[in-house]
Amino acid sequence: MSSPDSAILISALNKHYGTYHALINVDLAVAHGQKVVICGPSGSGKSTLIRCINQLEQHDGGTIRVLGTAIDADTDDINRVRQDVGMVFQHFNLFPHMTILENCILAPMLVRKVSRSDAEATAMQYLEKVHIGDQASKYPGQLSGGQQQRAAIARSLSMQPRIMLFDEPTSALDPEMVSEVLEVMVSLAAEGMTMVCVTHEMGFARRVADRVVFMDRGEIVEDGSPESFFDNPRNERTAKFLSQVLKH
């Protein structure tokens, strides 16, 4: 059994795409309430790792336990786990044929069987929290990128998840919209949400993360506190990456 204070427990995780070895023996434990930032060069496997946690990608070796449930390709009630694990995507993936409010109440009503009025009340509360309560009746296409990403965060929160996964949430945004999304993520972190973020925003990592995990070529190279990660990286690959990211 997993230790009760582990929200996510990954051990010896392996994943192949054909002959390409995308994840190599990855071990990662995330405690309840912990905020973990995963970074690394592109193609390092960080997105694959985070997408294995809710089984958008299926691993082919090792074990993953999320909130005490072991999951793999054969898990029948994967959707029970997914209810409790929110995910925010790089390209928002809001449903373009529904208003923002409809986006937020769809899954609570269908999956959690919440009544429409309750779902709307919860959704509005989260939309207000991300400062787009006044946009609730608009369609995603009518919103700016930053607004869309905040709506996507509100949609995930409306399911009242216990863990939030962020997959490069600011990479597709125009530079001036990055901070409004990061602000929302910071305030979410302050409320004690368990968070796993794949991001290149090193400022965010320094400010919010309890741990920073650095991945390269499918392996976890470095795993430690932000202070040790930024100020004295132990691995030379980490140092090289940091020098490239922080140079600009």
Added chain:
Amino acid sequence: MSELNLSLPLAPTVARVASRRVIKRLLSVLLSAACLSMLIWVAWLCFEWAFVNATVSSDARQAECVAGGGACWSVIVNRWRLIFFGLYPFEEHWRSVAACSIIVVTVILSCVPALWTATRLGILWLVGFTGFYILMRGGLFGLSLIREEQWGGLSLTLFIFSASVLIGMPLAIVLALLRDTKLPWISKSTGLIIDTIRSLPLLSILFAFAVVLPFMLPDMMVGEKLYRVIVAYALYFAAYQAEIIRGGLQGVPKGQDEAAKAMGMSYRHRMAYVLLPQAFRTSLPATINQFVVAFMETSLVVVVGFFDLLASGNAAYRTAEWTFAFVEVYAFIAAIYFIFSFGLSQYGAYLERRMGLGKR
């Protein structure tokens, strides 16, 4: 480097280009004028034939019409009831008119975006179709019973069209989903069925169902010929429409499905609320086009012995006194088909333009 070839006579070239342009321009103006005058001339000839020199009196026959020198609409005046109603009893023709109007209203209502949800469209078509059927067949509410063998003309055409679409659409969705699943055997065997139906001529499928089936199956499994034909149409429509829906599904970005999955939505919910609505939206122009094709293809029932719009048109001029007036009859029938399919396809083109604008 500075020795650029400045000896080239620049000015004459400019003049030559200019004069060539003038000639080109002149030629194109001449071509335009020629085409335009030909167009106007042909249009005038048609107009003159159809209206100016036309004969419309119900008493006129070949002699009077030839003397008029234009179209002989007398044939339509005399035979329009046959063309529209076929063998439907004369005093009950109003029922056929009402039934056809219901289907036309149903089709028009289906074009209203506010009704574009599966339930609303489903209810609309079920209500429209039931209304049509009760009016046509009777045997209820004091209407006399008129069996399907006596139906004909436009109402038969509309009956076959709406019934086959009503069965074909749900079937198409099922086929598309079965072909789109990740389970290889289900996907492949469904694909084989769809591809086989699509590779066969519609006429041969109609022939097999209408004519051949009674020789082949035990009598209790055969059923009425009209319904066998409708099943054949529905299958053919579904095979084509399934591929359109599948194309739409493949056009939905992968992230949409992932976002729905990430919130724990089941396959059924993801399809019904996230993927299919978007697939239908993107494939709407193709779907409307398929409806137009299906409507026009109902004319093939004439081959297996039904008295639809086209067959009753054939009958209208194939009597001794009207045999000369085939152009008028075909023009009239063509106009009826044209109104339906041109209207629908223009609407499809309008939607496509609007969607194209929306993307930007």
Added chain:
Amino acid sequence: MKSWSSRRARYALLQALYVASLATIILTFILLARIKLAQQGINSGFDFLWKSTGWEMTFALVPTSPSDPYWWVLLMGFLNTLLVGVLGLTLATALGIVIGTARISSNTALRIIGTVYVQLVRNVPLLVQVFFWYALITRLPSPKNAINIGGVFLSNRGLYVPRLNVEAWATLASAAIFAAMLLVCLWLSVFARAGWLHAKRQPLMAGSVASGLAIMTMLFVMGHQTGTPFVDEPVFRGLNFRGGSHIQPEFFTIVLAIAIFGGAYVGEIVRGGFLAVSPGQIEAARSLGLKTWHVFSRIQFPLAMRAMLPMLTNQYIWLIKATTLGIVVGFADLFMVIATAITQSGQTLEMLGILMGAFLLINITIATVSNRINSAIALKGHQARG
């Protein structure tokens, strides 16, 4: 180390059930049909193919008689379908190119003509058009008053055209040479895109066309029936025409209808193909100083062709299937032969099988050829979506 989990087992079971139930339905159907047919005294099997039919075909490339066996009549029907298909598609394509070009021309009058044509033809069922053309052709003047268009006579008995007085073997051989010539040109222009062939393909093409034409001329001269004029022109004698080739009204009708109907659809595809070429490509070509013709032949046409080919393939397959409408005017294509054979012999299952097989063969051939061309000319690598 992966176990045979319940989920996997369920999926496997589901698939097995689905395939098994499909197979059961089809097998039951065939079994029931065989039982019922046996009751009517019809033995299943393909032995009947060698029996004589007892009925005559109304149209065949080679004269047939009622004593011909079924397989021969079926083959003739298949050839008729192919003949109508090839002729109809060729004419439809030619017409479609004209219409499509008119639809995108800068000349307003031409555009209007093209649009009216397309809308008129596309929104009236093909079957109505077939009936109309047949009614029109059978009401043309009798042979005595036939309409003469440059030696071609049009009457209610169909079309009479001049022909060459050559032996059948020479005609067949030159047709084969002609097909080979087309294939060589197609291969050179589509597939020979690398190496030394690429550089020399234009002279090679010209050479193959020239030698093909030369061989054909030679064949005609060698095959010339001695004692007859080289060109046999139809001449009106008595009640009908003598000499020349006779094209029956049924055949004429279905080819005409397919050509006119297909022309509208092909025209729309051609138009769509040219509209799919982004204006930026043309501007880029112009700014490089290419002449109008070179912009068209090197940039516009090759790019438009790539956009058109998949849609053209579907349209061709659709039109081939539509040739079966010839049955309403009594043209003896494969479908009509099979329909007659079913009612005459009762060999229902076998005939339906042959019908399916024949159309699958035609469709697969068209699709394969088009796919090969498509992958040969496909733009390499990933393209930025415009």
